Amino acid sequence: MAELDFSKLPNRGWQLVDVVDLDDLIGACQRCGTEIRYEHHCCHPMGLEAVVGCICCGDITQDYERARSLERELKNLALRRAKYRVSPRWYHSAGGNLTISYRGYRITVFACQAGFKAYAGEVCSKKIYPSIDAAKVAAFNFLFKGRNAKAVA
Numbered sequence: 783m784a785e786l787d788f789s790k791l792p793n794r795g796w797q798l799v800d801v802v803d804l805d806d807l808i809g810a811c812q813r814c815g816t817e818i819r820y821e822h823h824c825c826h827p828m829g830l831e832a833v834v835g836c837i838c839c840g841d842i843t844q845d846y847e848r849a850r851s852l853e854r855e856l857k858n859l860a861l862r863r864a865k866y867r868v869s870p871r872w873y874h875s876a877g878g879n880l881t882i883s884y885r886g887y888r889i890t891v892f893a894c895q896a897g898f899k900a901y902a903g904e905v906c907s908k909k910i911y912p913s914i915d916a917a918k919v920a921a922f923n924f925l926f927k928g929r930n931a932k933a934v935a
């Protein structure tokens with residue numbers, strides 16, 4: 783996303799809408815150009831949108847604590863996901879599928895013709911994933927990523 787010229791935009795009065803984890807330092811703050819992993823999506827009552835880093839988000843929303851706490855939630859989620867992926871509690875069910883009981887949900891990964899799918903609770907993925915790990919991560923994100931962001935918003 784292109785950098786915005788904040789000398790021509792309001793530097794106050796923005797609202798933080800959501801924070802998105804890009805899983806790597808592949809984003810850029812549209813205000814200062816800094817490489818970012820956690821995109822802070824902000825909007826302004828004048829109908830403007832901007833994607834910025836944590837510090838710039840604090841500047842333009844005047845709410846550093848909210849910018850930091852939403853980013854912290856996602857960092858914690860990424861840590862939990864990393865542990866979940868290699869958890870020793872994964873085991874093979876009687877049917878031979880890899881399964882785990884995780885935070886109240888049954889997650890099961892199974893092979894299909896073109897790759898792997900996952901059940902996250904009652905919901906089966908529509909997409910086919912190239913690896914067991916990718917299917918595990920998709921199930922985790924489905925159950926916890928959006929929900930988490932909404933819960934703290």
Ligand SMILES: [Zn+2]
Pocket residue numbers: 811812813814815816834835837838839
């Ligand atoms: Zn910035």
